[in-house]
Amino acid sequence: MGFCRNSKKSPWLWGLLMGILFLGIGAFSGQFDVIWRKAVMICMECIGIG
Numbered sequence: 001m002g003f004c005r006n007s008k009k010s011p012w013l014w015g016l017l018m019g020i021l022f023l024g025i026g027a028f029s030g031q032f033d034v035i036w037r038k039a040v041m042i043c044m045e046c047i048g049i050g
Contacts, residue, residue, distance in 0.1 A: 026032065
């Protein structure tokens with residue numbers, strides 16, 4: 001954890017930036033559609049529509 005102490009910026013900022021980076025990579029590789037379909041199916045099953 002020496003990296004966090006030596007950094008002048010807050011550790012949460014690095015986590016936020018890494019999260020945005022990985023979300024972007026996943027979206028550009030086509031994973032957004034897969035995750036969206038799974039989320040919709042789970043939601044429809046829980047509510048009882050589907």
